[in-house]
Amino acid sequence: MSSMGISRNRKGPDKIPRHRGLFLSLFLLIILVLMVNFYFAFVMNSDSNKLLSQTEPSKIFYAQSKVFSSTIRNVILLDSPVKENYNSVGNIIRNASSDFSFKIETLVKKISFKYSKLSPFLHNEISKLWTYLQPSVGTSTQLWSVAKEWVGARNIVPAQAPLLGSVLKTMSFAKIVKAQNAPGGTQLKLLITFEGGQQALFKPQWYKRDEVIEGPVYSGKDRHNAEVAAFHLALLLGLRRVPITAARKINLHTEIMPVASKSLLKTFTVDGKNNTCFYGTCHYCSRSDAVCGNKVWLEGAVILMLPSNFKLKHFRSPWQRTYKENKAAKWEIESNYCESVKSNKIYNPQSGPRLLDLIDAAIFDFLIDNGDRHHYEVRGNVSGAAVLFIDNGKSFGHPFQDHLDILAPLYQCCVLRKTTWERLLLFAGGTLGAALEKLLTTSSITPVLTSFHLTAVNRRLRAIYATAEFCFQKYGIAHVLTDDGYR
Numbered sequence: 001m002s003s004m005g006i007s008r009n010r011k012g013p014d015k016i017p018r019h020r021g022l023f024l025s026l027f028l029l030i031i032l033v034l035m036v037n038f039y040f041a042f043v044m045n046s047d048s049n050k051l052l053s054q055t056e057p058s059k060i061f062y063a064q065s066k067v068f069s070s071t072i073r074n075v076i077l078l079d080s081p082v083k084e085n086y087n088s089v090g091n092i093i094r095n096a097s098s099d100f101s102f103k104i105e106t107l108v109k110k111i112s113f114k115y116s117k118l119s120p121f122l123h124n125e126i127s128k129l130w131t132y133l134q135p136s137v138g139t140s141t142q143l144w145s146v147a148k149e150w151v152g153a154r155n156i157v158p159a160q161a162p163l164l165g166s167v168l169k170t171m172s173f174a175k176i177v178k179a180q181n182a183p184g185g186t187q188l189k190l191l192i193t194f195e196g197g198q199q200a201l202f203k204p205q206w207y208k209r210d211e212v213i214e215g216p217v218y219s220g221k222d223r224h225n226a227e228v229a230a231f232h233l234a235l236l237l238g239l240r241r242v243p244i245t246a247a248r249k250i251n252l253h254t255e256i257m258p259v260a261s262k263s264l265l266k267t268f269t270v271d272g273k274n275n276t277c278f279y280g281t282c283h284y285c286s287r288s289d290a291v292c293g294n295k296v297w298l299e300g301a302v303i304l305m306l307p308s309n310f311k312l313k314h315f316r317s318p319w320q321r322t323y324k325e326n327k328a329a330k331w332e333i334e335s336n337y338c339e340s341v342k343s344n345k346i347y348n349p350q351s352g353p354r355l356l357d358l359i360d361a362a363i364f365d366f367l368i369d370n371g372d373r374h375h376y377e378v379r380g381n382v383s384g385a386a387v388l389f390i391d392n393g394k395s396f397g398h399p400f401q402d403h404l405d406i407l408a409p410l411y412q413c414c415v416l417r418k419t420t421w422e423r424l425l426l427f428a429g430g431t432l433g434a435a436l437e438k439l440l441t442t443s444s445i446t447p448v449l450t451s452f453h454l455t456a457v458n459r460r461l462r463a464i465y466a467t468a469e470f471c472f473q474k475y476g477i478a479h480v481l482t483d484d485g486y487r
C-alpha cells in the first residue's frame, strides 16, 4: 500500500503541479475577489473613522431602516395631472412625495459606489472646526459682543471662528440674572438673561437620548439635544445659519428660582420623587404636563438670541404641512408645484437667493429629520438675507425613519446651490455621522446623539445624493447645480 502511495507521489511531479498551480491560482483569485468585496462593503457601509483618528471610533449599527415606509406608495407618476387620490382605506395619497420615494429607493442602490470615495479635505475641515469648538480663552461676558458682531446677512457664525468654543462655554456657565417665560411659539421654553445683558432661550430636556418618537414627523415635544446637534451639523455643512446653541445643566433652585419672574415662579412644583418641576405658560403648557429636573438639575439647550437690532421677517413656508392626516397640502399633490412657487417674485431664482436657501434648508432638515419648518425667518431690511434655521427642536426623533418628503423642495425644483453640493461631497463614503460625533464630543452633555441617529445621518446623506442624481438625470447637472453668488 505504502509503496503504491509513494509511487503515486513519485509520479506526481510530472502531472500534479500543473493541477496544483491551476487550483492555487483559482484559490488566490477567489481570495482576491472576496477581499475586494469586503473592502468595498466596508468603505461604503461603515461610518469611516480612519480620518477621524482623534475621536473614539464610533460604533457602527446597521439598524433595519423603515426608510421609505412612512409615505404611502402608489403608481401615479410624478408628472401626472393634479388630483387628490384616496387609497383603499380612504387615506389621501400624497402623490408628489410617494411617487418620488419609489424612484429614489432604486437610485440609492445604483449610486452607492459613485459616492463611496473619501474626500482628501475631510480631515482638515473637521480638525479646524473641532479646534474652534475648544474654549481658547476663559469664560467672559465680553464674548457676547464678539458673537453679536459675527451676525451677518448670510451667517450667524463666520467661517473662521476661533472663539466659538469660548462663547459656547460662557453660555454653559455664565451667571443667569433673569428667567421668564419665553414669548412666541407653542413650546415650553424660558427666556434667560445672562450677566452682561445677553439673552438666550432655554429649551428643557423632555426625553432620554434613546427614546424613539413615533407618529407623524412633527410628533412629540422639542428635543433639547436635537437643537445642540443641529447647530453642530450646520457647522459641518457650512450652513452657519443656526443660532449658537450650547448645552447646559441648570440648578433650578440656585440659578432659576431666585431670578424667575413672578408668573414663571408660580408654575414651579415638586413631583412625587422630590424632583423640581415647572410648567410655564405657553400654548401647550399645563400643570399636568410639567417638565422635571433630576432633583434640582435640569438639562437643556441654551440658544443665543440674535442681536435685538436684528429684526426678523417671518414667512410661511411654501412646503408647510397641513398637520392633518386627512388633508394634503398643495405641494403634496401637485406635480409641478415648484412652478407655482417660482411664480411668486421672492422665490424666483433670478430675484434672489430665497429658493436656493429653502433647498439648503430642506437638505439640512432631511438630515436631522425635521418636518416642522412651517415658517422660516430672514433678517429684514437687508437684501439677500439668508433663510435662518431657527427652531430645530422637532428633529432627531426617530433614527429608523427617513421622511423623504422633507426633500420635496429639492426634487420638485431640481436646483441646488453648487457650494452646498460641494460641501455635501466632503462627506462621501459615510463619514458625516462620525464627523458629527466628533464635534459633539466637545459638548457638556455627551453623548448628544445615540449611534443610531449618527448612522441615520449617513443613510440620509445617501438619499440626498440619490435625489440630486435623479435631478441630474432629468435635467442635466449644469442645469441643477447653480452658482447664484450666495453661500
Ligand SMILES: Nc1ncnc2c1ncn2[C@@H]1O[C@H](COP(=O)(O)OP(=O)(O)OP(=O)(O)O)[C@@H](O)[C@H]1O
Pocket (backbone or CB within 6 Å): 183, 184, 185, 186, 187, 188, 201, 222, 243, 303, 304, 305, 306, 312, 377, 390, 391, 392, 393
Ligand atoms: N435665537 C433666536 N434669536 C432670535 N429670535 C429667536 C431665536 N430663537 C427663536 N426666536 C424667535 O422665537 C420664535 C419661537 O421660537 P421657536 O420657534 O424655537 O419656538 P417654538 O415654541 O418651537 O415655536 P413653534 O411652536 O412655532 O414651533 C421664533 O419663531 C423666532 O421668532
Ligand SMILES: [Mn+2]
Pocket (backbone or CB within 6 Å): 185, 187, 372, 391, 393, 394
Ligand atoms: Mn417648534
